[in-house]
Amino acid sequence: MEKTDPIISVQVSVYALDGQVREAVYCYLDALDATGIGRDSGSMSTVVWGEAAEVWPALQSAYETVAAQYKVIVNTSMSNAAPLPARASGQR
Secondary structure (H helix, E strand, C coil): CCCCCEEEEEEEEEEEECCCHHHHHHHHHHHHHHHHCCCEEECCCEEEEEEEEHHHHHHHHHHHHCCCCCCEEEEEEEEEECCHHHHHHHCC
């Protein structure tokens, strides 16, 4: 049986330290979208999911993009067991 990476989910919140909250958040989300990773955004955080080998580079790329333009804190909570968003059902 071929081993695959586990499906993980990561809750991400972006906080701009320079007052440009909306710009920093959309910069981060646009960078995530450019990676093709699945995401579900709410009013306070975004959940991304997928195989671990896809999620880690997507998070790194998005962080590098937003950090190059804004002073930010990016807070994450990761899980290999938390329920996935409804539109990702059946992936785990």
